[in-house]
Amino acid sequence: MKRLTYLLKETLANIRLNRTTTVIAVGTTAFTLACFGVFLLLYLNLKGVVSSLQEDIQVIIYLQDGLSGREIAGLRQRLRKEPEVGTISYVSKDQALKEFREQFPSEQDLLDGLRANPLPGSLIVTILPQFRSPDGVKRWADRQKGLPGVDQVQYSRDWIESLEIVIGYLELASVAIGALLAAASITIIASTIRLTLYARRDEIEILSLIGATRAFIRVPYLLEGAILGATGGALSVAILKGGFEFFKSRLGASGHFLGVDATFGFLPVQVSVVLVAVGLFLGSTGSFLSLLQVGRTKS
Amino acid sequence: MIQLFHVSKHYQRRRALSDINLHIEKGEFVLLMGPSGAGKTTLLRLLFCSETPDEGQILVQNRNIARLRSSDVPYFRRTMGFIFQDFRLLPKKNAFDNVSIPLVVQGLSSVDIRRRVTEALRAVSMEHKKESLPATLSAGEQQRVCIARAIVNGPIVLLADEPTGNLDSDLTSEIMELFKAINARGTTVVLATHNAQVVEQVKRRVVTLNQGQLVSDSGGKS
Numbered sequence: 001m002k003r004l005t006y007l008l009k010e011t012l013a014n015i016r017l018n019r020t021t022t023v024i025a026v027g028t029t030a031f032t033l034a035c036f037g038v039f040l041l042l043y044l045n046l047k048g049v050v051s052s053l054q055e056d057i058q059v060i061i062y063l064q065d066g067l068s069g070r071e072i073a074g075l076r077q078r079l080r081k082e083p084e085v086g087t088i089s090y091v092s093k094d095q096a097l098k099e100f101r102e103q104f105p106s107e108q109d110l111l112d113g114l115r116a117n118p119l120p121g122s123l124i125v126t127i128l129p130q131f132r133s134p135d136g137v138k139r140w141a142d143r144q145k146g147l148p149g150v151d152q153v154q155y156s157r158d159w160i161e162s163l164e165i166v167i168g169y170l171e172l173a174s175v176a177i178g179a180l181l182a183a184a185s186i187t188i189i190a191s192t193i194r195l196t197l198y199a200r201r202d203e204i205e206i207l208s209l210i211g212a213t214r215a216f217i218r219v220p221y222l223l224e225g226a227i228l229g230a231t232g233g234a235l236s237v238a239i240l241k242g243g244f245e246f247f248k249s250r251l252g253a254s255g256h257f258l259g260v261d262a263t264f265g266f267l268p269v270q271v272s273v274v275l276v277a278v279g280l281f282l283g284s285t286g287s288f289l290s291l292l293q294v295g296r297t298k299s
Numbered sequence: 300m301i302q303l304f305h306v307s308k309h310y311q312r313r314r315a316l317s318d319i320n321l322h323i324e325k326g327e328f329v330l331l332m333g334p335s336g337a338g339k340t341t342l343l344r345l346l347f348c349s350e351t352p353d354e355g356q357i358l359v360q361n362r363n364i365a366r367l368r369s370s371d372v373p374y375f376r377r378t379m380g381f382i383f384q385d386f387r388l389l390p391k392k393n394a395f396d397n398v399s400i401p402l403v404v405q406g407l408s409s410v411d412i413r414r415r416v417t418e419a420l421r422a423v424s425m426e427h428k429k430e431s432l433p434a435t436l437s438a439g440e441q442q443r444v445c446i447a448r449a450i451v452n453g454p455i456v457l458l459a460d461e462p463t464g465n466l467d468s469d470l471t472s473e474i475m476e477l478f479k480a481i482n483a484r485g486t487t488v489v490l491a492t493h494n495a496q497v498v499e500q501v502k503r504r505v506v507t508l509n510q511g512q513l514v515s516d517s518g519g520k521s
Contacts, residue, residue, distance in 0.1 A: 203389055207404070209381055209387075211373045211375075211452075212373060
């Protein structure tokens with residue numbers, strides 16, 4: 001117990017010893033992890049948007065004019081046998097016209113001038129989740145184009161695919177920038193610990209001469225690095241949260257992205273904890289690298 | 300207790316010790332004499348495992364310390380006490396905390412630490428200054444604290460490198476009386492000095508080194 005108290009006291013003494021470098025190390029780690037966190041926030045939110053959009057993926061099969069009820073039922077029957085198909089709903093020509101009028105009341109004049117209803121009947125098909133890959137939906141939709149009674153097949157994959165490409169790039173950028181900034185953070189924490197080691201070199205030698213093991217001498221410095229890293233990590237989460245709330249309030253106030261701000265979410269608690277843990281890991285690694293030079297000699 | 304067989308040590312091209320043979324019995328008080336650069340400090344550093352010999356063997360309690368693994372060195376050092384000329388006290392810790400460190404390192408309980416540190420400080424007549432920081436103590440008082448730190452874990456051997464080098468004649472006399480008292484309790488003492496007053500006062504075995512060679516031994520079996 002006394003030993004533990006001693007080690008903790010020494011750790012705090014180390015932190016107090018080089019206040020300026022401590023602040024710089026914590027600040028750098030916080031900045032590093034906040035930059036990484038911004039990418040993470042973008043990545044997670046876009047991924048969320050894509051997965052919610054994927055849930056709504058529908059394939060609309062427009063039917064040729066003049067199909068009898070029996071032919072439509074036959075087509076539905078045939079589609080229901082396909083393993084990819086979840087639900088099928090039929091929208092008749094009249095229903096389509098009614099929905100058009102409801103959705104676009106200002107365009108009533110366009111339709112009034114026409115003698116016949118120009119809108120086709122359609123079957124709206126949802127694809128089961130396991131078949132919602134970009135290729136899977138495309139292949140299925142293409143297959144339906146040749147069916148008797150089918151005029152056109154449409155699905156809203158194009159821009160979701162583009163979004164997935166953006167997410168892929170974002171993933172790459174996160175890893176590259178994260179690695180670069182992590183190296184910077186480790187270097188700065190290592191330098192901070194090295195300064196502490198230099199300032200306390202006499203004490204380290206005395207400890208060694210009175211029979212302290214390497215582990216006993218090293219623990220306060222490892223703890224110091226871990227504390228600096230974890231503090232930086234926690235600070236980065238606070239910065240991200242502040243920035244996120246500010247951004248969200250500005251987005252809501254502008255009114256340009258009505259409803260979109262409601263779908264944006266902050267990092268889940270688990271991810272925030274991981275961010276602090278990454279800070280702790282970076283700090284410990286920085287300390288460890290500095291300590292490699294200590295204790296190589298016996299004295 | 301301590302045996303050196305044909306021990307040599309070089310620093311680059313300079314010969315620090317050459318073919319030293321020395322036997323020290325348990326409970327002996329040995330003074331290592333010689334001018335600066337004679338090899339006294341090197342010999343003590345070898346005994347304390349701060350250095351390893353280039354040639355020869357060193358046995359302490361029948362253990363060959365020249366072959367000690369670096370991970371075993373801390374445990375070996377816990378059986379010894381070391382006193383420096385420049386005291387080497389931790390400046391931000393008071394006398395009590397400085398003396399307690401060897402025991403904290405060993406993981407003793409707070410109760411044991413308090414008891415043993417108090418005893419050690421009492422043995423060097425520094426109990427009343429246990430709260431004082433090193434900077435507020437005189438040179439003699441700092442050396443007393445240093446001695447208390449060296450004896451607090453009950454070492455079998457006490458090594459001292461010019462412990463009176465920074466002290467005046469009166470303080471030297473006081474400190475040497477402390478060493479004699481520690482030796483009288485059964486601790487083997489090996490003390491390096493070039494102070495004739497110390498030799499005169501202690502009147503024990505004197506081993507003289509010069510330019511890395513053992514030139515005389517007043518009472519041993521070297």
